[in-house]
Amino acid sequence: MSSEIDIPALDIEGIKRDFPILGRELGSDVTLVYLDSAATSQKPEAVIGAMDEYYRRHNANIHRGIHTLAEEATALYEGARVKVAAFINASQPEQIIFTRNATEAINLVAQSWGRTNLEAGDRILLTGMEHHSNLVPWQMLAAERNLELDFIPVTPEGLLDLGTYSELLERGPKLVTFTHMSNVLGTINPAKEIIQLAHKAGAITLVDGAQAVPHIPVDVTDLGADFYVFSAHKMCGPSGIGVLYGRRDLLEAMPPYMGGGDMIKSVTLRSFRPNDLPHKFEAGTPAIAEAVGFGAAVDYLSGLGMEAIAEHEQRLITYALERLSEIPGLKVFGPEAAQKGGVASFVMEEAHPHDVAQILDFDGVAVRAGHHCAQPLHDQYNIPATTRASFYLYNTPEDVDRLVKGIYRVKEIFG
Numbered sequence: 095m096s097s098e099i100d101i102p103a104l105d106i107e108g109i110k111r112d113f114p115i116l117g118r119e120l121g122s123d124v125t126l127v128y129l130d131s132a133a134t135s136q137k138p139e140a141v142i143g144a145m146d147e148y149y150r151r152h153n154a155n156i157h158r159g160i161h162t163l164a165e166e167a168t169a170l171y172e173g174a175r176v177k178v179a180a181f182i183n184a185s186q187p188e189q190i191i192f193t194r195n196a197t198e199a200i201n202l203v204a205q206s207w208g209r210t211n212l213e214a215g216d217r218i219l220l221t222g223m224e225h226h227s228n229l230v231p232w233q234m235l236a237a238e239r240n241l242e243l244d245f246i247p248v249t250p251e252g253l254l255d256l257g258t259y260s261e262l263l264e265r266g267p268k269l270v271t272f273t274h275m276s277n278v279l280g281t282i283n284p285a286k287e288i289i290q291l292a293h294k295a296g297a298i299t300l301v302d303g304a305q306a307v308p309h310i311p312v313d314v315t316d317l318g319a320d321f322y323v324f325s326a327h328k329m330c331g332p333s334g335i336g337v338l339y340g341r342r343d344l345l346e347a348m349p350p351y352m353g354g355g356d357m358i359k360s361v362t363l364r365s366f367r368p369n370d371l372p373h374k375f376e377a378g379t380p381a382i383a384e385a386v387g388f389g390a391a392v393d394y395l396s397g398l399g400m401e402a403i404a405e406h407e408q409r410l411i412t413y414a415l416e417r418l419s420e421i422p423g424l425k426v427f428g429p430e431a432a433q434k435g436g437v438a439s440f441v442m443e444e445a446h447p448h449d450v451a452q453i454l455d456f457d458g459v460a461v462r463a464g465h466h467c468a469q470p471l472h473d474q475y476n477i478p479a480t481t482r483a484s485f486y487l488y489n490t491p492e493d494v495d496r497l498v499k500g501i502y503r504v505k506e507i508f509g
């Protein structure tokens with residue numbers, strides 16, 4: 095984080111109170127410590143309230159009615175698009191396509207852009223740290239179209255090997271796609287540099303920002319990304335809505351992904367004319383209430399400031415890595431705190447990752463165990479699974495202490 099910017103400190107206790115679920119008790123005297131925000135974040139009252147208000151006062155289908163409610167619902171839905179565009183500094187709201195989630199946004203690009211632009215023998219360059227949702231869609235397309243997949247290797251420290259990246263670019267990939275921030279290692283990849291090198295080599299870029307947009311300031315215009323995807327549910331918003339941001343000329347040239355209502359200008363029995371952006375890619379009744387909630391989430395995060403949120407998480411992960419490194423027989427994966435976001439995935443000598451998560455749960459500490467939908471990355475480290483603690487704006491150093499205390503309990507039980 096830049097020390098030149100005067101970042102206001104976050105009032106974490108106040109923020110915690112914004113999230114009703116964080117006040118929950120899980121048993122007598124067991125309060126919740128939620129350390130699974132990389133899977134999904136909790137939702138503040140502002141988001142829950144906006145969705146509640148929408149259903150109580152404005153609910154109608156959008157873009158179709160001329161009655162008051164339909165106009166209000168349409169304005170709310172399109173207003174959310176404008177907010178999301180501003181949040182990631184997209185130059186036009188039409189560049190924001192609402193999808194179900196990041197996964198659907200990636201599949202949209204694979205099926206629409208990929209099928210139109212890639213042919214047998216073309217190469218796609220990915221990385222060894224992708225979530226399955228930015229791997230399997232490309233495997234499917236590669237099988238269908240006879241494409242070649244290459245992978246930027248991950249170093250033992252959990253960074254992308256950029257020397258090998260430059261070499262792989264010489265093979266002339268048509269697409270370079272990578273995660274902005276790893277959901278397992280926490281690594282924040284140098285997206286701007288990766289994109290610039292890809293563009294020099296003539297490739298289009300798709301960035302999986304599912305873990306980045308919730309946690310660090312993201313400016314898609316400054317990054318120069320051709321496509322950038324993320325999900326609302328990981329950034330204080332509801333599930334069921336995500337984003338595909340795309341360069342306008344690319345989106346204009348792409349065929350629709352799904353057919354149906356709203357994505358057409360006109361239809362005859364045998365043909366249709368697709369609608370303009372962004373509607374061309376939003377077939378059927380979209381997630382309207384979810385868009386409203388998403389807009390409220392963006393307002394909430396903007397109100398606090400993404401710089402301040404990133405700074406807070408940087409302090410938390412620094413403290414967490416310090417505390418975890420003091421525990422004998424525990425190994426955390428990924429780079430040092432300065433190169434990552436608030437994710438600590440670890441293994442313990444004494445216990446299987448699932449058992450660790452189970453015992454932490456007895457103490458009210460919610461973490462995830464497994465391969466976190468990044469099986470190839472775990473294969474690289476020769477482990478089937480890790481236990482993952484992931485932090486967000488509402489976590490405190492005391493939450494880290496509860497995690498560490500729980501881990502010592504695991505050691506007592508299994509030691």
Ligand code: 7TS
Nearest residue numbers: 132133195196197225227277304305325
């Ligand atoms: N990309 C990354 C980097 C992710 O971490 C995830 C979800 C996705 C894509 C997919 O997001 P979705 O909203 O489309 O499902 N990651 C996780 C996780 O780490 N634990 O649960 C979901």
